[in-house]
Amino acid sequence: MRPGFSVKRVDRYILSQLFLALVLVTVGLVALIWLTQSLRFIQIIVNHGLSPVAFFKLTALLVPGFVATILPITCFIVVVFVYARLSGDREITVMRSAGMSDLALARPAIALALLVVLFCYGLNILLVPTSLSMFRSYQFEIRNQIAAFLLEPGVFTPVSDDVTVYVQSRGTDNSLQGIIIQDARQPRDPSTILASSGQLVVTADGPMVLLEDGSREQVNPKSGRLEYLTFQRNIINLAGSSRTEAMDMTDSAAAPLPDLFHPNIPLTQAEQSKWLVEAHRRLSAPLTALSFTLIALFAILGGRFRRHGGVLRPVGAVITVTLLVAVGLGVNNFAARSLHLLPLIWVAAIAPGLVAGFLLFLPRRLAPGRA
Numbered sequence: 001m002r003p004g005f006s007v008k009r010v011d012r013y014i015l016s017q018l019f020l021a022l023v024l025v026t027v028g029l030v031a032l033i034w035l036t037q038s039l040r041f042i043q044i045i046v047n048h049g050l051s052p053v054a055f056f057k058l059t060a061l062l063v064p065g066f067v068a069t070i071l072p073i074t075c076f077i078v079v080v081f082v083y084a085r086l087s088g089d090r091e092i093t094v095m096r097s098a099g100m101s102d103l104a105l106a107r108p109a110i111a112l113a114l115l116v117v118l119f120c121y122g123l124n125i126l127l128v129p130t131s132l133s134m135f136r137s138y139q140f141e142i143r144n145q146i147a148a149f150l151l152e153p154g155v156f157t158p159v160s161d162d163v164t165v166y167v168q169s170r171g172t173d174n175s176l177q178g179i180i181i182q183d184a185r186q187p188r189d190p191s192t193i194l195a196s197s198g199q200l201v202v203t204a205d206g207p208m209v210l211l212e213d214g215s216r217e218q219v220n221p222k223s224g225r226l227e228y229l230t231f232q233r234n235i236i237n238l239a240g241s242s243r244t245e246a247m248d249m250t251d252s253a254a255a256p257l258p259d260l261f262h263p264n265i266p267l268t269q270a271e272q273s274k275w276l277v278e279a280h281r282r283l284s285a286p287l288t289a290l291s292f293t294l295i296a297l298f299a300i301l302g303g304r305f306r307r308h309g310g311v312l313r314p315v316g317a318v319i320t321v322t323l324l325v326a327v328g329l330g331v332n333n334f335a336a337r338s339l340h341l342l343p344l345i346w347v348a349a350i351a352p353g354l355v356a357g358f359l360l361f362l363p364r365r366l367a368p369g370r371a
Contacts, residue, residue, distance in 0.1 A: 011111075018109060211235070211236060281332055288328070
């Protein structure tokens with residue numbers, strides 16, 4: 001090691017560039033993904049009058065999942081970019097001339113990858129399931145409350161697939177005049193409800209309409225005759241049609257990690273397999289950050305310096321990681337069909353990094369002039 005050359009200073013120099021690039025790239029990609037995914041909620045905001053606060057609260061709950069998914073990939077991207085720039089500027093050549101080994105050069109990237117692994121574990125085990133559970137609950141609440149915003153005077157409004165509501169006028173206090181409700185929630189016994197007035201009431205069970213001075217008309221399926229029933233007061237729940245679907249609890253993405261291994265709700269055999277695969281995916285996915293980082297380091301540090309920069313090895317690393325991501329998705333799908341393939345989830349996450357680390361470090365351990 002040359003006098004005046006500080007390895008710790010070099011580590012801080014490289015690590016600071018890696019960390020800054022990781023933050024910028026991750027924030028940029030998360031913002032892009034958030035924008036594309038939030039477009040499906042904009043129509044509800046624009047057409048039905050939900051507040052921007054509800055929109056941002058709903059979409060913000062998806063962000064932890066985006067971060068957990070793309071962070072290993074962004075870690076790979078910044079390691080390739082930063083080390084390729086250092087190599088192109090001959091900074092790596094100078095560091096090697098000063099006596100630094102490939103392991104010493106790779107140390108900042110490995111340290112960053114380990115931080116990403118720990119951060120992803122925190123996301124996958126704690127934050128992502130909690131945020132997705134809150135997202136599902138909040139989405140359920142919005143779906144049940146949205147009928148209060150949908151009813152527009154003079155318009156036949158499809159509150160759901162099987163309920164259509166018409167109101168002649170609507171007051172600022174949610175009082176309604178001239179009400180027609182087509183209720184087909186019972187496919188064999190649809191009915192039409194007429195009322196002279198009513199009141200829209202938002203409850204914990206969803207929006208309801210309190211009807212006054214009305215009638216209910218329906219055709220008897222057996223006799224084919226029209227049946228007519230008058231009433232002074234009646235209550236119609238506008239949220240009842242969507243409640244069953246909204247309360248579906250078989251989504252493994254929002255389940256806590258212990259529940260994935262030991263479900264506390266009835267599940268089919270296929271659903272139990274998906275939950276178990278999801279548990280192993282959460283525990284193995286963060287390790288891909290370290291594997292992808294080692295692949296990036298092998299691509300940059302494993303080759304000889306070229307005056308005009310090496311392009312083939314970084315491109316090869318990008319193609320390799322892309323294939324590994326595709327393989328990981330395929331392995332998850334196959335493992336859900338056959339639990340005997342569960343170990344392949346861990347192999348796909350760990351084996352590429354072990355191979356890249358072996359090819360990069362072990363053949364050079366006994367090389368002269370390395371420190």
